[in-house]
Amino acid sequence: MAATSSAAAAAAPPCRLLGSGQAHLRLPPAASGRRRLLLRCAASGGNNGKGGGGDGSGSGSDPVLEERRRRRQAELAARIASGEFTAQGPAWIAPLAAGLAKLGPPGELAAALLTKVAGGGGPEIPQAVGSMSAVTGQAFFIPLYDLFLAYGGIFRLNFGPKSFLIVSDPAIAKHILRDNSKAYSKGILAEILEFVMGTGLIPADGDIWRVRRRAIVPAMHQKYVTAMISLFGEASNRLCQKLDKAASDGEDVEMESLFSRLTLDVIGKAVFNYDFDSLSYDNGIVEAVYVTLREAEMRSTSPIPTWEIPIWKDISPRQKKVNEALALINKTLDELIDICKRLVEEEDLQFHEEYMNEQDPSILHFLLASGDDVSSKQLRDDLMTMLIAGHETSAAVLTWTFYLLSKYPNVMAKLQDEADTVLGDRLPTIEDVKKLKYTTRVINESLRLYPQPPVLIRRSIEEDMLGGYPIGRGEDIFISVWNLHRCPKHWDGADVFNPERWPLDGPNPNETNQNFSYLPFGGGPRKCVGDMFATFETVVATAMLVRRFDFQMAPGAPPVEMTTGATIHTTEGLKMTVTRRTKPPVIPNLEMKVISDSPGNMSSTTSMPVSAASIASGEDQQGQIVPEAFIYSELDTCVYCQGAEVDTNAWEVLAPPMTATAQILLVDFDLIHAQIFFNTPLVLDSDLRAAEWDRAGDVARGDWLAGFSWAQVTWQWISRITLTFGLVLSTDRPACR
Numbered sequence: 032m033a034a035t036s037s038a039a040a041a042a043a044p045p046c047r048l049l050g051s052g053q054a055h056l057r058l059p060p061a062a063s064g065r066r067r068l069l070l071r072c073a074a075s076g077g078n079n080g081k082g083g084g085g086d087g088s089g090s091g092s093d094p095v096l097e098e099r100r101r102r103r104q105a106e107l108a109a110r111i112a113s114g115e116f117t118a119q120g121p122a123w124i125a126p127l128a129a130g131l132a133k134l135g136p137p138g139e140l141a142a143a144l145l146t147k148v149a150g151g152g153g154p155e156i157p158q159a160v161g162s163m164s165a166v167t168g169q170a171f172f173i174p175l176y177d178l179f180l181a182y183g184g185i186f187r188l189n190f191g192p193k194s195f196l197i198v199s200d201p202a203i204a205k206h207i208l209r210d211n212s213k214a215y216s217k218g219i220l221a222e223i224l225e226f227v228m229g230t231g232l233i234p235a236d237g238d239i240w241r242v243r244r245r246a247i248v249p250a251m252h253q254k255y256v257t258a259m260i261s262l263f264g265e266a267s268n269r270l271c272q273k274l275d276k277a278a279s280d281g282e283d284v285e286m287e288s289l290f291s292r293l294t295l296d297v298i299g300k301a302v303f304n305y306d307f308d309s310l311s312y313d314n315g316i317v318e319a320v321y322v323t324l325r326e327a328e329m330r331s332t333s334p335i336p337t338w339e340i341p342i343w344k345d346i347s348p349r350q351k352k353v354n355e356a357l358a359l360i361n362k363t364l365d366e367l368i369d370i371c372k373r374l375v376e377e378e379d380l381q382f383h384e385e386y387m388n389e390q391d392p393s394i395l396h397f398l399l400a401s402g403d404d405v406s407s408k409q410l411r412d413d414l415m416t417m418l419i420a421g422h423e424t425s426a427a428v429l430t431w432t433f434y435l436l437s438k439y440p441n442v443m444a445k446l447q448d449e450a451d452t453v454l455g456d457r458l459p460t461i462e463d464v465k466k467l468k469y470t471t472r473v474i475n476e477s478l479r480l481y482p483q484p485p486v487l488i489r490r491s492i493e494e495d496m497l498g499g500y501p502i503g504r505g506e507d508i509f510i511s512v513w514n515l516h517r518c519p520k521h522w523d524g525a526d527v528f529n530p531e532r533w534p535l536d537g538p539n540p541n542e543t544n545q546n547f548s549y550l551p552f553g554g555g556p557r558k559c560v561g562d563m564f565a566t567f568e569t570v571v572a573t574a575m576l577v578r579r580f581d582f583q584m585a586p587g588a589p590p591v592e593m594t595t596g597a598t599i600h601t602t603e604g605l606k607m608t609v610t611r612r613t614k615p616p617v618i619p620n621l622e623m624k625v626i627s628d629s630p631g632n633m634s635s636t637t638s639m640p641v642s643a644a645s646i647a648s649g650e651d652q653q654g655q656i657v658p659e660a661f662i663y664s665e666l667d668t669c670v671y672c673q674g675a676e677v678d679t680n681a682w683e684v685l686a687p688p689m690t691a692t693a694q695i696l697l698v699d700f701d702l703i704h705a706q707i708f709f710n711t712p713l714v715l716d717s718d719l720r721a722a723e724w725d726r727a728g729d730v731a732r733g734d735w736l737a738g739f740s741w742a743q744v745t746w747q748w749i750s751r752i753t754l755t756f757g758l759v760l761s762t763d764r765p766a767c768r
């Protein structure tokens with residue numbers, strides 16, 4: 032073990048102490064060439080003796096890995112059974128104390144002290160002691176599970192000079208997190224994160240935390256979260272476009288890094304109205320964020336805290352890079368704060384409970400408008416905290432959800448069914464999200480199997496009783512959410528991914544209604560402030576992706592194993608094959624409701640153009656009948672090649688519904704050439720123009736499109752529409768020639 036002094040040991044983050052042995056360099060999933068240091072988890076499962084990803088699927092896992100994992104598990108179980116980990120305190124203390132007691136009053140005092148130190152005077156917390164080698168070579172929370180099964184809901188883990196209390200009991204977790212939360216601080220976590228989050232909400236304790244929490248929580252009011260739904264939808268749509276290209280090109284995709292980019296784009300806009308646009312390209316600031324994030328992860332897993340060594344920290348190229356990255360982020364945040372301050376000064380809005388600037392609904396804007404009077408440094412710390420808290424967590428949830436879906440095609444099928452029914456082809460609204468009940472259960476269940484983070488860290492700042500055992504001040508505590516969520520006594524089929532365990536019409540599972548056996552967002556006063564945000568974000572992204580694509584593990588993809596960072600990462604990414612879904616044939620339907628501004632005279636009066644946004648929001652269009660569905664038709668013969676094979680199920684129409692603007696997303700076919708035709712009868716008023724196709728570089732009626740494409744049709748002044756959109760496709764250009 033690397034920690035050499037007690038001070039270093041006290042400051043040492045958990046994994047430095049628990050899992051340093053086989054740290055190795057690896058490339059992150061992002062293709063940027065960044066490197067990060069992570070602990071390897073050679074056992075891919077969650078101690079369940081079943082599936083490769085610890086989800087009970089038992090499918091698709093590598094038999095060699097499985098065997099290795101089983102062997103490691105059996106080895107650990109044998110070592111636990113042999114008593115290797117069991118502290119023998121009272122057994123050897125007793126004869127010694129008896130001998131001392133015979134020496135008269137001073138000896139009696141020494142004996143009493145010895146007995147007390149060894150815990151012989153009262154109930155003693157079960158202890159596990161052992162060598163590092165027993166738990167290295169895997170993500171550190173994995174071996175804690177077997178130790179939990181052997182030693183129970185609270186036990187002490189001793190490594191050399193350092194000891195930790197491992198809590199896996201819901202009642203004790205509730206006591207620490209909720210009932211007596213004042214007796215605990217963030218301890219080691221605050222020390223690890225100080226360099227990046229300063230006194231932001233996650234590491235802060237005491238008064239700073241109280242004041243900042245009171246300022247930040249109101250910013251995430253319902254109207255804000257509702258407004259975020261369209262942000263989630265748009266960002267997910269950008270990801271869909273990227274996947275669509277990959278599907279066209281027949282390229283496999285590394286989903287973990289794409290999810291990381293998706294959630295970075297979302298959180299940048301949501302917290303300080305900054306568009307990282309990391310799904311499109313890597314710029315300096317995106318790179319700086321990743322350098323900083325990886326440093327935080329590295330510090331939590333590094334065997335040697337080099338960043339604390341006086342001269343080394345100044346000359347180390349890595350530290351230099353981190354400092355430069357932090358400087359760039361700070362500069363950017365300062366600029367954003369300044370811009371936002373000016374906007375707030377100029378705006379004419381009254382601040383109230385559900386205050387939100389429509390142009391900039393960000394949390395930063397809310398804080399400044401609320402008159403939050405803090406230093407720029409504190410504001411930066413808070414923004415940075417939320418950036419990190421809301422980025423990696425949501426990305427990890429999506430990564431493991433899609434991993435699970437690839438293992439459970441039946442769940443995927445149900446999910447796709449729901450997305451088709453609820454969303455159709457529209458961007459989700461808040462009402463849709465509420466109806467996406469099964470999708471929500473999938474996220475709930477994914478968070479049960481892969482909680483992010485898998486352990487919560489605390490330090491006792493007062494004496495307390497935990498599970499009937501007295502504990503002193505300064506105890507470092509890990510609440511293993513992983514163990515709580517997989518406790519075999521509490522959960523039927525604890526390791527099985529089973530979204531059906533949560534009834535659709537039941538309450539959303541949380542720590543309160545599950546009595547702290549399930550706490551995906553923590554509990555008590557330090558519960559996540561972004562729980563609703565994150566749930567909606569992951570639900571929207573999941574529904575939008577599965578609606579368009581099927582996801583399978585890519586052939587030859589590396590096995591999906593776990594490593595510990597701030598959240599659970601995969602060791603080598605989540606490489607998937609993405610294919611566009613094909614839909615059942617659409618029966619052409621040429622009936623079309625009429626849009627008119629005069630309900631009594633639908634056929635002849637002229638309607639005003641109707642904004643897509645207002646339609647999407649369900650606004651009443653002054654008596655106009657809002658059409659409910661697109662009308663479309665398709666041909667199954669390629670007029671171009673007269674009979675080549677054509678994929679008739681190969682396209683999809685996207686919301687908003689047919690009013691002023693319709694968007695047609697051409698997907699689901701390996702398009703080599705396709706013709707869009709715009710089929711009359713289209714009855715327009717007087718001599719007004721027919722629909723105009725437009726896209727990046729107009730698409731006109733009869734145009735040939737290549738590859739994936741958006742087409743948008745806009746029409747105006749229409750009193751009656753009967754439209755047929757047709758696509759003539761060919762999947763095989765050579766055959767057509």
Ligand code: HEM
Pocket residue numbers: 232233244416417420421422424425428482483484487488550551552553554556557558559560561562564565566569
């Ligand atoms: C699925 C995604 C997310 C998960 C699983 C998650 C999980 C958690 C958990 C378990 C905690 C409690 C930590 C502890 O008690 O030590 C927490 C705290 C926190 N989370 Fe989240 N979170 C997620 C998304 C977000 C988002 C999107 C934001 C911000 C927009 C956010 C902001 C925070 C903050 C500021 C705290 C600290 C609260 C405090 O200490 O008062 N989280 N999160």
